[in-house]
Amino acid sequence: MGQLIMDTSFGKGCHLHLIDGSAFIFRAYHALPPLTRKSDGLPVGAVSGFVNMLFKQVEDNKGPDAPTHVAVIFDHSGKSFRHDIFPDYKANRPPAPEDLRPQFPLTRDATRAFNIACVEIENFEADDIIATLARQGREAGGRVTIISSDKDMMQLVGGGVEMLDAMKNKRIDNAGVEEKFGVGPERVIDVQALAGDSVDNVPGAPGIxxxxxALLINEYGDLDSLLARAEEIKQPKRRETLINFADQIRVSRDLVTLDQNMELDFTLDDLAVKDPEADALLGFLTEMEFRTISRRVADALGVEAPVIEEKVAASAEEAQQGAEEVPFDAEKYECVRDLPALQAWVERIYARGYVAVDTETTGLNEMRADLVGISLCVTPGEACYIPLTHRASASDDLFGSDALAEGQCGEREALAILKSVLEDPSVLKIGQNMKYDAKIFSRYGIEVAPIDDTMLMSYALNGGAHNHGMDLLSERYLGHAPIPIKPLLGSGKSAITFDKVAIDEATKYAAEDADITLRLWKQFKPQLHRSRVTTVYETLERPLVPVLKRMEMSGIKVDRDTLSRMSNAFAQKMAGLEAEIHELAGETFNVGSPAQLGDILFEKMGLSGGKKGKTGKYSTPADVLEDLATEHDLPGRVIDWRQLSKLKSTYTDSLQEHIHPDTGRVHTSYSIAGANTGRLASTDPNLQNIPVRTEEGRRIREAFVAPEGRVLLSLDYSQIELRILAHIADIPQLKQAFAEGQDIHAATASEMFGVPLDEMTPDVRRQAKAINFGVIYGISGFGLARNLRIPRAEAQGFIDRYFERFPGIKDYMDATVAFAKENGHVQTLFGRKIHTPEINARGPHAGFAKRAAINAPIQGTAADVIRRAMVRMEAAIADLPATMLLQVHDELIFEVDQDAIDATIARVRDVMESAADPAVHLDVPLVVDAGQGANWAEAH
Incomplete structure (x- = not known):
């Protein structure tokens, strides 16, 4: 395997390999399905992958280019000297997954078992150790290969030092660095200091x-020259940023500069390649119970492979299945009625390291409901319920006493005991729709973290296949129908809240929820890896929970008087429209009655197109009225009346009821798993569907206001779905138009109709715009004809010409549908799977399923981009007096102090425009428009 080096002194002709061990570990962990040691269930999947990668590295590096010296360098778990420079360095990095932590020391053991130098130093990162060793190797006249793809180490390349991306087998030299950064290795630090790094929380220069x-450094030569001559820069924002943030940029330079002069207690000679000792290496592999790699290593060493006996009759996976097969028995659940019993459960949680947790409350509105009790589960079949505020009165007590029932833990004392474990970073809290429970706990002073969410795991695994409520998941994946809530609470006027439910009955229902949640987690967690959606869950789903929790709890201020005035104005306008409608009809009737309207239109006025439903009454949906509006004024007036009526009832009236009595703000709730494509859904109230195409609809946004001294900012992706379409379908004309910042609809019209851009008319542009957006959603000739109010044949001709001019779009559509039919799903650029269960259906659903499959990768990728931006946003604006309040599809709304407007816009725009990086490199730029104002209407 190895190559014995007799002369170990390092110098000319020697070749040093420096392996980034931490990168190997995380790559192994995320690339492979979970694996546990059969004898005791210890997680060893990352160790297995690490061993295989190390073995491949040894076996692939033989011959004249083989290393003469080698070391694997690891990050130490403590803080580095950079935290002294900047305390928030790496502050937004999530903790390591709980099943990876015990594997870190085992990877060190694996390195030593291969007889390879294993290096880690307290208070220093692996990058600094690698930098120091690389310098020493270069100055000694040898060659150095850094086995890593980490961009931070590209500053070391040159003068005999290169990098190797082992996964891609791609060498990175000076040209490779310039391709990545736009400058040579000697100026990488300057570029990084300006650009910052959201992953490591290096602030950099906002908006750059x-x-x-790279442009700035190439123009001015180096960072010091640039900062010294910042006054010369013509662009005002860029100039002000460099002047105002010069100190921050210099601090960033200190953070990204690798320390090449560490004091090491070993020399390069100590890193000489040595053959592994068969007993030590095979002994370690046997201990880990790695059968396959043991045989391969034994063959390479020319020795007999060890026999690894089964140490238990059942594998860890079978043991897990056995645990899941423990029958549900609600009678066995424990009711925790005193603090000593609760303390015993807390000790069980600490011993286990994770707990399924669920709350019971007096309602579904997390901002108004009161906590009634908490359920916990650490082992399938063993769960408890902790009643806190159940009432003494029976559920049928007409007088409704507020006295607490006996035999409950004191709320304050119980929460004080639970606070430590619910906030402990070493204990994983598992929930089903954990955002709800986290908001409840937050209102009681408990910030739950870290978390896992079975609803979001199901969403990552099965988006589009079914919904992700607990009852469905339990029946589908556990074969168990949960205890229903309705018999406990009743319905209609006689319904009660959960605090009136008898404690014994509440225990069975509530504890079962925690039991189900834990069993779902045990089943879903390993499947994330097998289905290759771990990254989707870990980067797009789970980290969004605390972000949305804080947004929802912040809420947005709404002016009740403005809404009230709008309601009155809408009522007056509706009355005027009713009078016009009655005059046109020649009689009075109830405009809000579809049946009466149908009689007027199709019986009295004799208009064509009337269809009666099963009740014998005429149907008057919007599309029928729109067609009739081309023939007569009355249907158009009814459309206007209906729009005003909906605005009044849905928004100006009902929004007033949603204003929280204590905060004076409206607190919407976002459903992360509500839409198949990854789009968030807003409920109670829905703030994403406020119509903006009519003047009245836009006016409703005037009621959403900023408090005195603050303003609302709106930052909105410009045409993000069209940009993603241009990238995915690889349309050169569209990509060029976006790259040059052209008006994309005018550019499309010019391409389709042969009209020069300087001769473009608004009408021609409007037609191109309708086609651009319509095609994304699979619009038909009939639909486009209705939108543009043109003959169907002409509309179909537009679509045909569009596909002729942009053939890549049709190719994309055909390929996407074919992929969906073969695989049962489509994917976003970030790996989100959107299942298409009806893609092979026949009949009316077939067309819809195809259109949905075509649109899903585009809309889903756009949704993923803004999710990535939101996850990064809090850390990016943490030092600014700014709060993220709302997400409306492609738009983010912030509340900001007056004097922080420009800084916030720059910071937010930078995060949003770079949100796809580094996971996906888009061929078109993402552009973000910004607006500001005292209210939402002014800001957007």
Whole structure:
């Protein structure tokens, strides 16, 4: 396997390999399905992957280019010296997954078992150790290969030092660095200092990304010259940023500069390649119970492979299945009625390291409901319920006493005991729709973290296949129908809240919820890896929970007087429209009655197109009225009346009821798993569907206001779905138009109709716009004809011409449908799977399923981009007096102090425009428009 080196002194002709061990570990963990040691259930999946990668590295590096010296360098778990420079360095990095932590020391053991130098130093990162060793190797006259793809180490390349991306087998030299950063290795630090790094929380210069940074450094030579001559820069924002943030940029330079002069207690000679000792290496592999790699290593060493006996009759997976097969028995659940019993459960939680938790409350509105009790589960079949505020009165007590029932833990004392474990970073809290429970706990002073969410796991695994409520998941995946809530609470006027439910009955229902949640988690967690959606869950789903929790709890201020005035104005306008409608009809009737309207239109006025439903009454949906509006004024007036009526009832009236009595704000709730494509859904109230195409609809946004001294900011992706379409379908004309910042609808019209851009008319542009957006949603000739109010044949001709001019779009559509039919799902650029269960159906659903499959990768990728931006946003604006309040599909709304407007816009725009990086490199730029105002209407 190895190559014995007799002369170990390092110098000319020697070749040093420096392996980034931490990168190997995380790559192994995320790339492979989970694996546990059969004898005791210890997680060893990352160790297995690490061993295989190390073995491949040894076996692939033989011959004249083989290393003469080698070391694997690891990050130490403690803080580095950079935290002294900048305390928030790496502050937004999530903790390591709980099943990875015990594997870190085992990877060190694996390195030593291969007889390879294993290096880690307290208070220093692996990058600094690698930098120091690389310098020493270069100065000694040898070659150095850094086995890593980490961009932070590209500053070391040159003068005999290169990098190797082992996964892609791609060498990174000076040209490779310039391709990545736009500058040579000697100026990488300057570019990084300007661009910052959201992953490591290096602040950089707000609003300046890699490309701009490279342009500036290439123009001015180096960072010091640039900062010294910042006054010369013509662009005002860029100039002000460099002047105002010069100190921050210099601190960033200190953070990204690798320390090449560490004091090491070993020399390069100590890193000489040595053959592994068969007993030590095979002994370690046997201990880990790695059968396959043991045989391969034994063959390479020319020795007999060890026999690894089964140490238990059942595998860890079978043991897990056995645990899940423990029958549900609600009678066995424990009711925790005193603090000593609760303390015993807390000790069980600490011993286990994770707990399924669920709350019972007096309602579904997390901002108004009161906590009634908490359920916990650490082992399938063993769960408890902790009653806190159940009432003494029976459920049928007409007088409704507020006295507490006996035999409950004191609320304050119980929460004080639970606070430590619910906030402990070493204990994983598992929930089903954990955002709800986290908001409840937050109102009681408990910030739950870290978390896992079975609803979001199901969403990552099965988006589009079914909904992700607990009852459905339990029946589908556990074969168990949960205890229903309705018999406990009743319905209608006689319904009660959960605090009136008898404690014994509440225990069975509530504890079962925690039991089900834990069993679902045990089943879903390993499937994330097998289905290759771990990254989707870990980067797009789970980290969004605390972000949305804080947004929802912040809420947005709504002016009740403005809404009230709008309601009155809408009522007056509706009355005027009713009078016009009655005059046109020649009689009075109830405009809000479809049946009466149908009689007027199709019986009295004799208009064509009337269809009666099963009740014998005429149907008057919007599309029928729109067609009739081309023939007569009355249907158009009814459309206007209906729109005003909906605005009044849905928004100006009902929004007033949603204003929280204590905060004076409206607190919407976002459903992360509500839409198949990854789009968030807003409920109670829905703030994403406020119509903006009519003047009245836009006016409703005037009621959403900023408090005195603050303003609302709106930052909105410009045409993000069209940009993603241009990238995915690889349309050169669209990509060029976006790259040059052209008006995309005018550019499309010019391409389709042969009209020069300087001769473009609004009408021609409007037609192109309708086609651009319509095609994304699979619009038909009939639908486009209705939108543009043109003959169907002409509309179909537009669509045909569109596909002729942009053939890549049709190719994309055909390929996407074919992929969906073969695989049962489509995917976003970030790996989100959107299942298409009806894609092979026949009949009316077939067309819809195809259109949905075509649109899903585009809309889903756009949804993923803004999710990534939201996850990064809090850390990016943490030092600014700014709060993220709302997400409306492609738009984010912030509340900001007056004097922080420009800084916030720059910071937010930078995060949003770079949100796809580094996971996906888009061929078109993402552009974000910004607006500000005292209310939402002014801001957007």
């Amino acid at each position: 990304g890699i490309k701009t940074a």
